[in-house]
Amino acid sequence: xxxxxxxxxxxxxxxxxxxxxxxxxxxxxxxxxxxxxxxxxxxxxxxxxxxxxxxxxxxxxxxxxxxxxxxxxxxxxxxxxxxxxxxxxxxxxxxxxxxxxxxxxxxxxxxxxxxxxxxxxxxxxxxxxxxxxxxxxxxxxxxx
Amino acid sequence: xxxxxxxxxxxxxxxxxxxxxxxxxxxxxxxxxxxxxxxxxxxxxxxxxxxxxxxxxxxxxxxxxxxx
Numbered sequence: 001x002x003x004x005x006x007x008x009x010x011x012x013x014x015x016x017x018x019x020x021x022x023x024x025x026x027x028x029x030x031x032x033x034x035x036x037x038x039x040x041x042x043x044x045x046x047x048x049x050x051x052x053x054x055x056x057x058x059x060x061x062x063x064x065x066x067x068x069x070x071x072x073x074x075x076x077x078x079x080x081x082x083x084x085x086x087x088x089x090x091x092x093x094x095x096x097x098x099x100x101x102x103x104x105x106x107x108x109x110x111x112x113x114x115x116x117x118x119x120x121x122x123x124x125x126x127x128x129x130x131x132x133x134x135x136x137x138x139x140x141x142x143x144x
Numbered sequence: 145x146x147x148x149x150x151x152x153x154x155x156x157x158x159x160x161x162x163x164x165x166x167x168x169x170x171x172x173x174x175x176x177x178x179x180x181x182x183x184x185x186x187x188x189x190x191x192x193x194x195x196x197x198x199x200x201x202x203x204x205x206x207x208x209x210x211x212x
Contacts (some may be wrong), residue, residue: 004165037212052172072172081177141176141185 002076006068008142010077014063015138020061022131029124036138085137100125150209154182156200171195 061067065077099121107113157167157178164178173193180186181196186194197204 001175002169002172004168004175006174011174011176074167075172076174079173079177080189080192081174081180084186138176141180143179 001069001070002072006073008068009075010065010068011082011138012142015135015142016112017059017062018131018135018138019056020067021133022128024055024125025128029121029128043136045139060128081141085134085141089130089134092133093126095120096129097126146210149184149187149210151181151184151198151207152209153178153207156202156207157182160200167196167199170199 065074066076068074104113104118106123108118152167156190157164162170164182165175169174172195173192177192178187181188193204193208196207200207
């Protein structure tokens with residue numbers, strides 16, 4: 001027996017979590033390449049990376065339904081439409097990465113940007129775009 | 145979404161008086177999957193289409209069709 005109410009609730013929270021994660025990723029990227037460069041130039045910050053790793057792991061556990069006890073409900077949380085939304089979001093992220101690559105290439109001809117910064121910006125932008133697209137598809141599908 | 149696909153799931157469900165959640169429960173998916181199929185946003189796999197047909201005790205062609 002599937003608890004559809006729980007599935008709806010978790011799917012909605014997952015979509016909002018994806019939006020928040022995307023926002024946090026973009027903020028971090030801007031923080032890295034923008035005017036506030038204290039952290040980027042400050043070298044390795046164990047606490048910062050550790051918190052990020054924990055947040056990502058918790059998000060993956062939550063998004064994958066790992067906190068839901070019933071197997072049927074857990075399966076419904078990751079059913080065909082969810083997988084399809086993930087696929088479409090990945091494709092969207094791919095085009096986002098290509099766009100970010102193009103922008104970075106143009107910028108690198110005018111501004112001195114390091115390779116690691118560009119790589120991080122491209123990956124961050126692509127993942128954030130994919131997360132936002134996934135969240136939007138899920139929220140649209142959840143509407144009555 | 146294929147432009148040629150006709151989905152008659154909403155009508156079939158209405159005939160039975162089932163809600164989206166009830167149908168979703170019968171075939172082991174979430175309500176949003178039923179919602180996206182009915183709205184033509186998502187084309188189900190063959191397996192899911194067969195499960196839907198089995199739930200309605202009918203043929204897949206009754207629920208899904210192609211425009212002439």
